Amino acid sequence: MRTIRSYSSQLPLRLYCRGIEIGQLTLDGPVREGSPLEIPIDRLPRVPLPAELRLATGPDADDLVAPWRIDSAAAALSLLGPPDTRAEDLRLDHGVLRGTGREARNGLLDPVLYARINGTGARMVTVEPPIALPEGGCAFRFAVPIHPTDLTESGLSVVVMLVGQEAPVGSFAWSRQGVDDAERRLAALESRVRQAEQDAAAAQMNLQASLQRQAALQQERIDAFIAAAATLLLDRLAAVPGREPDALRALLATAGPVQAGDPLPDLTVRRLSVPPEAALFGTGWHRAEHYPSGDFRWMGQRGLLLNPAPDRPVASVTLEICHLYRADSPAVSAEFDDAAATVAMSAQGNGAFKVRLTHPSGEPQPLQVLRIASLTGGSPAEGGNTGDQRHLSFAVSRVVFEYAD
Incomplete structure (x- = not known):
């Protein structure tokens, strides 16, 4: 919240970021001190942070209010809303899907991309540092590696997504000529089968490792019990020379019921x-x-x-x-x-x-x-x-x- 001082000039109010105009407001009449003003922001240029937003009538004019400080790229999302990034010149080049992302308004965008291959899984996308555009906003190049196993009988489908944006940044599809609905359904089925195979292999490895850990833990507990029992038995028998049978019967009588398993959680709580x-x-x-x-x-x-x-x-x-x-x-x-x-x-x-x-x-x-x-x-x-x-x-x-x- 900032308080503007009284202003009666006919010059429009302009908002600057490091000397670059990012929005303006033409007044219908004088402005009284403390009056609220709503100035639309058209863009945010890519500038070093931290930066300040100044409200003045010109680049060299005095500030009408105290500057707003921007410390991180996250502030751009609150000023401009969600990003609207689109991919250009998507192409498959020697096993790598390359393209250029363009954000027309938010020059402070720090893009994090991922790709969905054939509708399943997620693969991280390599993104180069964004560069500023003359008209505002930013652009960046990205690349997605395509593996030979990604190519199926029905073709290839890649959808590039940006974290924080619901709409896809871009999509790329390759298919054989004459693919019909049956073959499209076959491609989706192949993706689900491949995903199921990967989950089954991971489950098998996890089960095998768990069995090995349980067997090692069980053997360790058995060895420790045998050692403790033998030590206790020898100590009890040595304490009463000549009456070893009676001492053994007394030792067995002290044994309590066997307790096994961990306590079960209360499944009735909210x-x-x-x-x-x-x-x-x-x-x-x-x-x-x-x-x-x-x-x-x-x-x-x-x-x-x-x-x-x-x-x-x-x-x-x-x-x-x-x-x-x-x-x-x-x-x-x-x-x-x-x-x-x-x-x-x-x-x-x-x-x-x-x-x-x-x-x-x-x-x-x-x-x-x-x-x-x-x-x-x-x-x-x-x-x-x-x-x-x-x-x-x-x-x-x-x-x-x-x-x-």
């Missing part, structure tokens, strides 16, 4: 918390990690999460994210069984976020499996600083299921 070590984390999740600062579990590019009470309608599922890999904020999509979920994100400070997922209908619905996908992430081994080959996107410290009353 809010049910799932810790990182729970067995409800399915395919796509890495092993839970335990540290003095807290426990968490990393997710790969995609992950499955089972509902602990599948017979109760779910109002929402909240992911409490404590770590991100190669991202400033999470970019998450999810499906309630086969329905695309509504995603709402809130920052909690210290790099933590809460992502609340709800059914698109807005009403509590039964849920068997929650499918989660992340548009950001990568492998630590790609940077060359570590040998960790895992794909990491974000880590959760807790997942909260909220059920209907």
